[in-house]
Amino acid sequence: MPSEAAQLSEHVLEVAAKKMSDRGDGNYYHRVSAISRCLRDMVLHAYAEPWSNEPQAKWGDTYRFNQGHDVEDRVIKGLQDAGVVVSCQQLKVQATSPMGKPISGHIDGIVLVPHHLPLGGKWFLMDVKSAGAFAYKTVLEKDQPKLDNMRQVSIYTQSIVNDDNYPEVKGIKVCDLEFDDYEFGGGMLCYFSLDRPVKGYGPSREDQPKMHFITFDVDPHEVEMYLDVFDEVDIHKREGTIPSIPSPSDEMVWGRQQKDGSYKAIRCNPRWCRRYDVCQGIEKPIQNEVRELLWER
Numbered sequence: 001m002p003s004e005a006a007q008l009s010e011h012v013l014e015v016a017a018k019k020m021s022d023r024g025d026g027n028y029y030h031r032v033s034a035i036s037r038c039l040r041d042m043v044l045h046a047y048a049e050p051w052s053n054e055p056q057a058k059w060g061d062t063y064r065f066n067q068g069h070d071v072e073d074r075v076i077k078g079l080q081d082a083g084v085v086v087s088c089q090q091l092k093v094q095a096t097s098p099m100g101k102p103i104s105g106h107i108d109g110i111v112l113v114p115h116h117l118p119l120g121g122k123w124f125l126m127d128v129k130s131a132g133a134f135a136y137k138t139v140l141e142k143d144q145p146k147l148d149n150m151r152q153v154s155i156y157t158q159s160i161v162n163d164d165n166y167p168e169v170k171g172i173k174v175c176d177l178e179f180d181d182y183e184f185g186g187g188m189l190c191y192f193s194l195d196r197p198v199k200g201y202g203p204s205r206e207d208q209p210k211m212h213f214i215t216f217d218v219d220p221h222e223v224e225m226y227l228d229v230f231d232e233v234d235i236h237k238r239e240g241t242i243p244s245i246p247s248p249s250d251e252m253v254w255g256r257q258q259k260d261g262s263y264k265a266i267r268c269n270p271r272w273c274r275r276y277d278v279c280q281g282i283e284k285p286i287q288n289e290v291r292e293l294l295w296e297r
């Protein structure tokens with residue numbers, strides 16, 4: 001029997017998890033931030049299939065999401081304290097798919113680096129990402145952004161400003177925005193480690209920087225390809241189909257090579273996928289169309 005104090009913490013986590021489950025992921029619409037999702041999950045969402053796998057209270061997912069928002073605020077504050085202007089925070093933007101469908105998003109901010117600092121005289125479209133130990137170590141060692149993060153920021157740069165709070169720039173492509181004395185430098189990702197970042201083990205262990213910025217150029221042609229996935233969702237919906245389960249090596253299911261050379265789809269797990277049971281045929285879908293497509297064949 002857990003102690004009363006442990007029971008109290010369980011209760012707090014359960015209330016947070018219940019709130020999250022009640023919200024679910026809402027009605028489907030194309031969002032730039034969905035660029036990292038599994039296509040099959042997106043299509044199930046587009047059919048309005050609800051979650052079949054609720055988050056467990058002990059995971060504290062709500063708190064993890066909120067940590068991300070808190071980190072974003074603190075990093076922006078830190079940049080400003082260091083004399084770096086962060087403009088257009090939470091600016092609403094809209095991308096367009098190759099088939100002409102709107103995809104909405106909002107940016108963390110535009111960073112204008114003063115001329116006396118490294119990267120001085122350039123402005124960047126910035127997104128802040130909080131990262132656990134493994135993800136942070138990977139980006140720090142490779143000095144390269146995660147592919148999904150890079151795609152998301154790249155799409156933002158090619159989107160149109162769609163924000164009534166910024167009427168003077170509404171309708172302008174983000175990368176074409178003009179800031180006196182600053183030229184467009186591309187995308188910027190700011191990774192912030194939630195854990196203590198260290199390198200090595202034992203006595204040779206060294207502390208690593210808590211925060212790491214990576215900048216990159218944006219290729220507009222590549223961005224068009226990234227946006228294809230949103231049209232794929234619409235095509236499946238229109239044609240009454242659901243994409244099959246991706247190969248375990250596919251990056252959209254976090255395919256990771258194992259020691260024996262085979263691949264494992266890390267994301268295909270109730271821990272990470274909220275529609276796992278429906279997708280895998282374990283639970284009967286709620287929506288008629290999905291039931292006909294996945295259950296009654």
Ligand code: SF4
Nearest residue numbers: 038041268273276279
């Ligand atoms: S279980 Fe895997 S393939 Fe199925 S929807 Fe989830 S992430 Fe996609």
